[in-house]
Amino acid sequence: MKFAIISDLHANLAAFKQVLQDAAESGAEAVVCLGDIVGYGPLPEETLLLARKTLFLAVSGNHDDAVSGRLDASSFIDLAYEAAERHRRQLSKESLSYLKSLPHSAEIEGAVISHGDLTQPDAFNYIDSEEAAAANFACSSAQLIFVGHTHTPSIHITGNSGRVYSLAAQDFVVEEGKRYIVNPGSVGYPREEGGKCLSSYIIYDSSEKTVKFRFLPFSVSSVMQRGRVKPRAVALPIAISGALAAAAVLALFYSRGKGLPSPEGRPVAAITAEENRKVAEKTLTLAPSYKTVRANLKLKKGSPSAQVETVFLDAGGNTVETSSKKVKEKFSSAVKIPKGALSVKFKVFKTDYINAPQILVFDPTAE
Incomplete structure:
Protein backbone atom coordinates (compact mmCIF):
# COMPACT_ATOMS: atom_id res chain seq x y z
CA MET A 1 0.00 0.00 0.00
CA ILE A 271 -12.00 4.35 8.48
CA THR A 272 -10.36 2.63 5.51
CA ALA A 273 -8.60 4.40 2.68
CA GLU A 274 -11.29 3.12 0.30
CA GLU A 275 -14.10 4.63 2.38
CA ASN A 276 -12.30 7.96 2.46
CA ARG A 277 -12.39 8.25 -1.32
CA LYS A 278 -15.53 6.31 -2.29
CA VAL A 279 -18.40 8.42 -3.61
CA ALA A 280 -20.94 5.82 -4.75
CA GLU A 281 -21.39 2.07 -5.09
CA LYS A 282 -23.93 -0.20 -6.79
CA THR A 283 -24.20 -4.01 -7.02
CA LEU A 284 -25.82 -6.16 -9.71
CA THR A 285 -26.71 -9.85 -9.54
CA LEU A 286 -25.61 -11.63 -12.71
CA ALA A 287 -27.82 -14.16 -14.49
CA PRO A 288 -26.09 -17.04 -16.34
CA SER A 289 -27.20 -15.57 -19.68
CA TYR A 290 -25.45 -12.23 -19.12
CA LYS A 291 -22.23 -11.63 -21.07
CA THR A 292 -21.26 -8.02 -20.28
CA VAL A 293 -21.90 -5.21 -17.80
CA ARG A 294 -21.80 -1.42 -18.11
CA ALA A 295 -21.30 1.21 -15.41
CA ASN A 296 -23.29 3.84 -17.31
CA LEU A 297 -21.67 6.68 -15.39
CA LYS A 298 -21.98 10.28 -16.55
CA LEU A 299 -20.51 13.27 -14.73
CA LYS A 300 -21.81 16.81 -14.69
CA LYS A 301 -20.10 19.32 -16.96
CA GLY A 302 -16.99 20.68 -15.28
CA SER A 303 -17.00 17.96 -12.62
CA PRO A 304 -13.74 16.66 -11.14
CA SER A 305 -12.77 13.31 -12.64
CA ALA A 306 -13.76 9.97 -11.11
CA GLN A 307 -12.21 6.52 -10.82
CA VAL A 308 -14.58 3.62 -11.54
CA GLU A 309 -13.70 0.20 -10.17
CA THR A 310 -15.51 -2.86 -11.51
CA VAL A 311 -15.31 -5.83 -9.12
CA PHE A 312 -16.68 -9.25 -10.12
CA LEU A 313 -17.52 -11.61 -7.24
CA ASP A 314 -18.22 -15.34 -6.98
CA ALA A 315 -20.92 -17.09 -4.90
CA GLY A 316 -18.86 -16.70 -1.72
CA GLY A 317 -18.26 -13.00 -2.22
CA ASN A 318 -14.64 -13.53 -3.26
CA THR A 319 -13.13 -11.35 -5.95
CA VAL A 320 -12.92 -13.02 -9.36
CA GLU A 321 -11.61 -10.08 -11.36
CA THR A 322 -11.15 -6.33 -10.90
CA SER A 323 -10.63 -3.51 -13.37
CA SER A 324 -10.35 0.25 -12.96
CA LYS A 325 -10.81 3.24 -15.24
CA LYS A 326 -10.39 6.99 -14.82
CA VAL A 327 -13.46 8.87 -16.08
CA LYS A 328 -13.45 12.51 -17.14
CA GLU A 329 -16.96 12.73 -18.64
CA LYS A 330 -18.68 9.35 -19.02
CA PHE A 331 -18.07 5.60 -18.94
CA SER A 332 -20.52 3.21 -20.55
CA SER A 333 -18.23 0.74 -22.31
CA ALA A 334 -19.08 -2.95 -22.04
CA VAL A 335 -16.97 -5.03 -19.64
CA LYS A 336 -16.90 -8.79 -20.22
CA ILE A 337 -18.14 -10.94 -17.34
CA PRO A 338 -15.44 -13.43 -16.27
CA LYS A 339 -16.14 -17.10 -15.67
CA GLY A 340 -17.46 -17.82 -12.16
CA ALA A 341 -18.75 -14.31 -11.48
CA LEU A 342 -22.26 -14.19 -9.99
CA SER A 343 -22.37 -10.50 -9.05
CA VAL A 344 -20.57 -7.26 -9.83
CA LYS A 345 -19.88 -4.13 -7.79
CA PHE A 346 -19.33 -0.76 -9.42
CA LYS A 347 -17.49 1.66 -7.14
CA VAL A 348 -16.97 5.35 -7.90
CA PHE A 349 -14.04 7.08 -6.21
CA LYS A 350 -12.59 10.56 -5.96
CA THR A 351 -9.30 10.85 -7.85
CA ASP A 352 -7.92 13.14 -5.15
CA TYR A 353 -8.58 13.61 -1.43
CA ILE A 354 -10.57 16.83 -1.69
CA ASN A 355 -12.78 17.16 -4.78
CA ALA A 356 -15.59 14.66 -5.25
CA PRO A 357 -16.96 14.03 -8.76
CA GLN A 358 -20.44 15.36 -9.45
CA ILE A 359 -22.52 12.44 -10.73
CA LEU A 360 -25.31 13.14 -13.20
CA VAL A 361 -26.15 9.50 -14.04
CA PHE A 362 -25.00 6.25 -12.43
CA ASP A 363 -27.16 3.36 -13.65
CA PRO A 364 -25.23 0.09 -14.10
CA THR A 365 -26.71 -2.60 -16.35
CA ALA A 366 -25.97 -6.21 -17.33
CA GLU A 367 -26.85 -7.82 -20.64
Whole structure:
Protein backbone atom coordinates (compact mmCIF):
# COMPACT_ATOMS: atom_id res chain seq x y z
CA MET A 1 0.00 0.00 0.00
CA LYS A 2 1.21 3.51 -0.75
CA PHE A 3 0.91 5.93 2.18
CA ALA A 4 1.38 9.68 2.37
CA ILE A 5 3.04 10.31 5.75
CA ILE A 6 2.41 13.89 6.90
CA SER A 7 3.03 15.77 10.13
CA ASP A 8 2.67 19.11 11.90
CA LEU A 9 -0.15 20.71 9.92
CA HIS A 10 -0.67 23.38 12.59
CA ALA A 11 -4.06 24.57 11.33
CA ASN A 12 -2.58 25.68 8.00
CA LEU A 13 -5.48 24.69 5.76
CA ALA A 14 -3.98 25.93 2.49
CA ALA A 15 -0.76 23.97 2.96
CA PHE A 16 -2.74 20.87 3.98
CA LYS A 17 -4.87 21.02 0.84
CA GLN A 18 -1.79 21.48 -1.32
CA VAL A 19 -0.14 18.40 0.17
CA LEU A 20 -3.31 16.31 -0.17
CA GLN A 21 -3.52 17.23 -3.83
CA ASP A 22 0.13 16.36 -4.42
CA ALA A 23 -0.26 13.09 -2.52
CA ALA A 24 -3.19 12.07 -4.71
CA GLU A 25 -1.24 12.92 -7.85
CA SER A 26 1.68 10.88 -6.49
CA GLY A 27 -0.54 7.80 -6.19
CA ALA A 28 -1.02 7.73 -2.41
CA GLU A 29 -3.81 5.37 -1.34
CA ALA A 30 -4.03 6.58 2.27
CA VAL A 31 -2.87 9.57 4.30
CA VAL A 32 -1.37 9.13 7.77
CA CYS A 33 -0.71 12.06 10.12
CA LEU A 34 1.99 12.06 12.81
CA GLY A 35 0.28 14.71 14.93
CA ASP A 36 -0.05 18.43 15.56
CA ILE A 37 -3.05 18.96 13.34
CA VAL A 38 -3.73 22.13 15.31
CA GLY A 39 -1.64 24.80 17.05
CA TYR A 40 -0.38 28.16 15.73
CA GLY A 41 -2.42 28.56 12.53
CA PRO A 42 -5.67 30.46 11.89
CA LEU A 43 -8.07 27.67 10.85
CA PRO A 44 -8.15 24.86 13.41
CA GLU A 45 -11.78 23.81 12.91
CA GLU A 46 -11.61 23.77 9.13
CA THR A 47 -8.30 21.91 9.17
CA LEU A 48 -9.69 19.31 11.59
CA LEU A 49 -12.82 18.80 9.52
CA LEU A 50 -10.73 18.11 6.43
CA ALA A 51 -8.40 15.86 8.42
CA ARG A 52 -11.31 13.79 9.72
CA LYS A 53 -12.62 13.35 6.19
CA THR A 54 -9.31 12.43 4.57
CA LEU A 55 -6.93 10.82 7.08
CA PHE A 56 -6.64 7.05 7.21
CA LEU A 57 -4.91 7.20 10.60
CA ALA A 58 -3.59 9.90 12.94
CA VAL A 59 -1.72 10.08 16.22
CA SER A 60 -1.79 12.99 18.65
CA GLY A 61 0.89 15.65 18.89
CA ASN A 62 1.78 17.91 21.81
CA HIS A 63 -0.28 20.80 20.40
CA ASP A 64 -3.25 18.48 19.85
CA ASP A 65 -3.02 17.34 23.48
CA ALA A 66 -2.64 20.93 24.69
CA VAL A 67 -5.73 22.07 22.81
CA SER A 68 -7.81 19.06 23.90
CA GLY A 69 -6.79 19.50 27.54
CA ARG A 70 -4.74 16.30 27.85
CA LEU A 71 -1.49 18.30 28.26
CA ASP A 72 -0.56 21.34 30.35
CA ALA A 73 0.69 23.98 27.89
CA SER A 74 2.28 26.25 30.50
CA SER A 75 5.78 25.35 29.27
CA PHE A 76 5.00 26.41 25.70
CA ILE A 77 6.44 29.62 24.29
CA ASP A 78 3.96 32.50 24.43
CA LEU A 79 2.84 32.21 20.80
CA ALA A 80 2.20 28.47 21.13
CA TYR A 81 0.40 28.82 24.48
CA GLU A 82 -1.87 31.61 23.21
CA ALA A 83 -2.65 29.61 20.07
CA ALA A 84 -3.60 26.55 22.13
CA GLU A 85 -5.97 28.63 24.26
CA ARG A 86 -7.48 30.26 21.18
CA HIS A 87 -7.94 26.98 19.33
CA ARG A 88 -9.64 25.41 22.34
CA ARG A 89 -12.22 28.22 22.25
CA GLN A 90 -12.71 27.96 18.48
CA LEU A 91 -13.13 24.21 18.17
CA SER A 92 -16.47 22.43 18.31
CA LYS A 93 -17.15 19.82 20.99
CA GLU A 94 -16.91 17.13 18.31
CA SER A 95 -13.48 18.32 17.21
CA LEU A 96 -12.19 18.47 20.78
CA SER A 97 -13.48 14.94 21.40
CA TYR A 98 -11.76 13.78 18.24
CA LEU A 99 -8.42 15.21 19.40
CA LYS A 100 -8.81 13.50 22.79
CA SER A 101 -9.47 10.17 21.07
CA LEU A 102 -6.21 10.12 19.11
CA PRO A 103 -3.60 7.57 20.24
CA HIS A 104 -0.01 8.61 20.91
CA SER A 105 1.46 5.83 18.78
CA ALA A 106 0.16 3.31 16.28
CA GLU A 107 1.21 0.87 13.58
CA ILE A 108 0.72 0.83 9.84
CA GLU A 109 1.96 -1.79 7.39
CA GLY A 110 5.56 -2.50 8.31
CA ALA A 111 6.07 0.63 10.43
CA VAL A 112 5.41 2.32 13.78
CA ILE A 113 4.25 5.94 13.96
CA SER A 114 4.45 8.51 16.75
CA HIS A 115 4.66 12.28 17.11
CA GLY A 116 7.68 12.27 19.43
CA ASP A 117 9.95 9.53 20.67
CA LEU A 118 8.67 6.08 21.57
CA THR A 119 10.25 5.75 25.00
CA GLN A 120 7.35 7.80 26.40
CA PRO A 121 5.06 8.87 23.53
CA ASP A 122 2.84 11.14 25.61
CA ALA A 123 5.88 13.12 26.86
CA PHE A 124 6.68 14.31 23.31
CA ASN A 125 10.47 14.27 23.58
CA TYR A 126 12.40 14.98 20.41
CA ILE A 127 14.38 12.56 18.31
CA ASP A 128 16.87 15.21 17.28
CA SER A 129 20.19 13.47 17.94
CA GLU A 130 21.89 10.13 17.42
CA GLU A 131 21.63 9.48 21.17
CA ALA A 132 17.87 10.04 21.17
CA ALA A 133 17.52 7.83 18.09
CA ALA A 134 19.53 5.05 19.78
CA ALA A 135 17.15 5.09 22.75
CA ASN A 136 14.20 4.66 20.39
CA PHE A 137 15.82 1.84 18.44
CA ALA A 138 16.39 0.15 21.82
CA CYS A 139 12.76 0.43 22.95
CA SER A 140 11.17 -0.76 19.70
CA SER A 141 11.81 -3.74 17.44
CA ALA A 142 10.24 -2.01 14.43
CA GLN A 143 12.43 -1.77 11.36
CA LEU A 144 10.83 1.51 10.30
CA ILE A 145 9.68 4.30 12.63
CA PHE A 146 8.03 7.52 11.45
CA VAL A 147 8.06 10.52 13.81
CA GLY A 148 7.38 14.24 13.53
CA HIS A 149 7.67 17.06 16.09
CA THR A 150 11.00 18.65 15.06
CA HIS A 151 9.61 20.05 11.79
CA THR A 152 12.89 19.05 10.11
CA PRO A 153 13.02 16.26 7.49
CA SER A 154 15.64 13.75 8.61
CA ILE A 155 16.73 10.12 8.80
CA HIS A 156 18.45 8.12 11.55
CA ILE A 157 19.75 4.69 10.58
CA THR A 158 21.36 1.77 12.39
CA GLY A 159 22.58 -1.66 11.35
CA ASN A 160 24.21 -4.77 12.76
CA SER A 161 26.97 -2.75 14.44
CA GLY A 162 24.42 -0.91 16.57
CA ARG A 163 25.93 2.46 15.73
CA VAL A 164 23.42 5.18 14.82
CA TYR A 165 24.00 7.59 11.95
CA SER A 166 22.17 10.81 11.07
CA LEU A 167 21.39 11.45 7.41
CA ALA A 168 19.87 14.30 5.48
CA ALA A 169 16.44 13.70 3.97
CA GLN A 170 16.80 11.51 0.89
CA ASP A 171 14.84 8.80 -0.90
CA PHE A 172 15.79 5.23 0.00
CA VAL A 173 14.81 1.57 -0.12
CA VAL A 174 14.35 -0.20 3.22
CA GLU A 175 17.11 -2.82 3.42
CA GLU A 176 17.27 -6.03 5.42
CA GLY A 177 19.54 -5.71 8.44
CA LYS A 178 19.01 -1.97 8.72
CA ARG A 179 16.54 0.05 10.79
CA TYR A 180 15.29 3.57 10.23
CA ILE A 181 13.73 6.51 12.07
CA VAL A 182 12.33 8.92 9.51
CA ASN A 183 10.91 12.42 10.00
CA PRO A 184 8.86 13.87 7.11
CA GLY A 185 9.19 17.47 8.32
CA SER A 186 6.19 19.78 8.54
CA VAL A 187 3.27 20.51 6.25
CA GLY A 188 2.06 23.73 7.83
CA TYR A 189 4.96 25.13 9.83
CA PRO A 190 8.31 24.27 8.19
CA ARG A 191 11.73 25.60 9.05
CA GLU A 192 13.34 28.00 6.65
CA GLU A 193 16.21 26.49 4.67
CA GLY A 194 18.30 28.58 2.30
CA GLY A 195 15.78 31.39 2.33
CA LYS A 196 12.91 29.07 1.39
CA CYS A 197 10.04 27.56 3.35
CA LEU A 198 8.92 24.20 1.95
CA SER A 199 6.10 21.96 3.10
CA SER A 200 7.42 18.42 3.21
CA TYR A 201 5.99 14.93 3.58
CA ILE A 202 6.79 11.33 2.66
CA ILE A 203 5.42 8.75 0.25
CA TYR A 204 5.92 5.32 1.84
CA ASP A 205 5.23 2.24 -0.29
CA SER A 206 4.90 -0.72 2.07
CA SER A 207 4.94 -3.21 -0.81
CA GLU A 208 8.02 -1.85 -2.56
CA LYS A 209 9.68 -0.84 0.74
CA THR A 210 10.48 2.63 -0.57
CA VAL A 211 10.51 5.97 1.24
CA LYS A 212 10.42 9.14 -0.86
CA PHE A 213 10.43 12.74 0.35
CA ARG A 214 8.22 15.37 -1.27
CA PHE A 215 8.81 19.14 -0.98
CA LEU A 216 6.27 21.81 -1.93
CA PRO A 217 6.94 25.58 -1.85
CA PHE A 218 5.04 28.09 0.26
CA SER A 219 3.86 31.25 -1.50
CA VAL A 220 5.50 33.39 1.21
CA SER A 221 8.93 32.89 2.81
CA SER A 222 10.96 34.55 5.63
CA VAL A 223 11.04 33.99 9.37
CA MET A 224 9.22 35.98 11.99
CA GLN A 225 9.44 34.36 15.39
CA ARG A 226 11.79 32.29 17.50
CA GLY A 227 11.06 30.89 20.92
CA ARG A 228 13.23 30.00 23.85
CA VAL A 229 12.54 26.81 25.77
CA LYS A 230 14.42 24.17 27.72
CA PRO A 231 16.07 21.27 25.82
CA ARG A 232 13.63 18.42 25.11
CA ALA A 233 10.76 20.56 26.33
CA VAL A 234 7.27 20.45 24.93
CA ALA A 235 7.52 23.28 22.39
CA LEU A 236 10.56 23.37 20.09
CA PRO A 237 11.89 26.77 18.95
CA ILE A 238 10.97 26.85 15.29
CA ALA A 239 11.43 29.46 12.61
CA ILE A 240 7.94 30.45 11.52
CA SER A 241 7.36 31.19 7.86
CA GLY A 242 6.07 34.65 7.04
CA ALA A 243 2.83 33.17 5.80
CA LEU A 244 2.11 31.30 9.02
CA ALA A 245 3.27 34.09 11.32
CA ALA A 246 0.93 36.50 9.58
CA ALA A 247 -1.83 33.93 9.89
CA ALA A 248 -1.17 33.61 13.62
CA VAL A 249 -1.63 37.34 14.07
CA LEU A 250 -4.79 37.40 11.97
CA ALA A 251 -6.12 34.47 13.94
CA LEU A 252 -6.37 36.65 17.04
CA PHE A 253 -9.20 38.44 15.27
CA TYR A 254 -10.61 35.37 13.53
CA SER A 255 -14.17 34.42 14.41
CA ARG A 256 -15.54 30.96 13.80
CA GLY A 257 -19.12 32.26 13.63
CA LYS A 258 -21.59 29.42 13.42
CA GLY A 259 -18.80 27.04 12.54
CA LEU A 260 -18.91 24.11 10.17
CA PRO A 261 -20.87 20.90 10.62
CA SER A 262 -18.93 17.98 12.04
CA PRO A 263 -18.66 14.96 9.73
CA GLU A 264 -20.40 11.86 10.96
CA GLY A 265 -18.79 8.45 11.09
CA ARG A 266 -16.37 6.24 12.95
CA PRO A 267 -13.09 7.41 14.47
CA VAL A 268 -10.45 8.09 11.84
CA ALA A 269 -8.38 5.05 12.81
CA ALA A 270 -11.30 2.78 11.86
CA ILE A 271 -12.00 4.35 8.48
CA THR A 272 -10.36 2.63 5.51
CA ALA A 273 -8.60 4.40 2.68
CA GLU A 274 -11.29 3.12 0.30
CA GLU A 275 -14.10 4.63 2.38
CA ASN A 276 -12.30 7.96 2.46
CA ARG A 277 -12.39 8.25 -1.32
CA LYS A 278 -15.53 6.31 -2.29
CA VAL A 279 -18.40 8.42 -3.61
CA ALA A 280 -20.94 5.82 -4.75
CA GLU A 281 -21.39 2.07 -5.09
CA LYS A 282 -23.93 -0.20 -6.79
CA THR A 283 -24.20 -4.01 -7.02
CA LEU A 284 -25.82 -6.16 -9.71
CA THR A 285 -26.71 -9.85 -9.54
CA LEU A 286 -25.61 -11.63 -12.71
CA ALA A 287 -27.82 -14.16 -14.49
CA PRO A 288 -26.09 -17.04 -16.34
CA SER A 289 -27.20 -15.57 -19.68
CA TYR A 290 -25.45 -12.23 -19.12
CA LYS A 291 -22.23 -11.63 -21.07
CA THR A 292 -21.26 -8.02 -20.28
CA VAL A 293 -21.90 -5.21 -17.80
CA ARG A 294 -21.80 -1.42 -18.11
CA ALA A 295 -21.30 1.21 -15.41
CA ASN A 296 -23.29 3.84 -17.31
CA LEU A 297 -21.67 6.68 -15.39
CA LYS A 298 -21.98 10.28 -16.55
CA LEU A 299 -20.51 13.27 -14.73
CA LYS A 300 -21.81 16.81 -14.69
CA LYS A 301 -20.10 19.32 -16.96
CA GLY A 302 -16.99 20.68 -15.28
CA SER A 303 -17.00 17.96 -12.62
CA PRO A 304 -13.74 16.66 -11.14
CA SER A 305 -12.77 13.31 -12.64
CA ALA A 306 -13.76 9.97 -11.11
CA GLN A 307 -12.21 6.52 -10.82
CA VAL A 308 -14.58 3.62 -11.54
CA GLU A 309 -13.70 0.20 -10.17
CA THR A 310 -15.51 -2.86 -11.51
CA VAL A 311 -15.31 -5.83 -9.12
CA PHE A 312 -16.68 -9.25 -10.12
CA LEU A 313 -17.52 -11.61 -7.24
CA ASP A 314 -18.22 -15.34 -6.98
CA ALA A 315 -20.92 -17.09 -4.90
CA GLY A 316 -18.86 -16.70 -1.72
CA GLY A 317 -18.26 -13.00 -2.22
CA ASN A 318 -14.64 -13.53 -3.26
CA THR A 319 -13.13 -11.35 -5.95
CA VAL A 320 -12.92 -13.02 -9.36
CA GLU A 321 -11.61 -10.08 -11.36
CA THR A 322 -11.15 -6.33 -10.90
CA SER A 323 -10.63 -3.51 -13.37
CA SER A 324 -10.35 0.25 -12.96
CA LYS A 325 -10.81 3.24 -15.24
CA LYS A 326 -10.39 6.99 -14.82
CA VAL A 327 -13.46 8.87 -16.08
CA LYS A 328 -13.45 12.51 -17.14
CA GLU A 329 -16.96 12.73 -18.64
CA LYS A 330 -18.68 9.35 -19.02
CA PHE A 331 -18.07 5.60 -18.94
CA SER A 332 -20.52 3.21 -20.55
CA SER A 333 -18.23 0.74 -22.31
CA ALA A 334 -19.08 -2.95 -22.04
CA VAL A 335 -16.97 -5.03 -19.64
CA LYS A 336 -16.90 -8.79 -20.22
CA ILE A 337 -18.14 -10.94 -17.34
CA PRO A 338 -15.44 -13.43 -16.27
CA LYS A 339 -16.14 -17.10 -15.67
CA GLY A 340 -17.46 -17.82 -12.16
CA ALA A 341 -18.75 -14.31 -11.48
CA LEU A 342 -22.26 -14.19 -9.99
CA SER A 343 -22.37 -10.50 -9.05
CA VAL A 344 -20.57 -7.26 -9.83
CA LYS A 345 -19.88 -4.13 -7.79
CA PHE A 346 -19.33 -0.76 -9.42
CA LYS A 347 -17.49 1.66 -7.14
CA VAL A 348 -16.97 5.35 -7.90
CA PHE A 349 -14.04 7.08 -6.21
CA LYS A 350 -12.59 10.56 -5.96
CA THR A 351 -9.30 10.85 -7.85
CA ASP A 352 -7.92 13.14 -5.15
CA TYR A 353 -8.58 13.61 -1.43
CA ILE A 354 -10.57 16.83 -1.69
CA ASN A 355 -12.78 17.16 -4.78
CA ALA A 356 -15.59 14.66 -5.25
CA PRO A 357 -16.96 14.03 -8.76
CA GLN A 358 -20.44 15.36 -9.45
CA ILE A 359 -22.52 12.44 -10.73
CA LEU A 360 -25.31 13.14 -13.20
CA VAL A 361 -26.15 9.50 -14.04
CA PHE A 362 -25.00 6.25 -12.43
CA ASP A 363 -27.16 3.36 -13.65
CA PRO A 364 -25.23 0.09 -14.10
CA THR A 365 -26.71 -2.60 -16.35
CA ALA A 366 -25.97 -6.21 -17.33
CA GLU A 367 -26.85 -7.82 -20.64
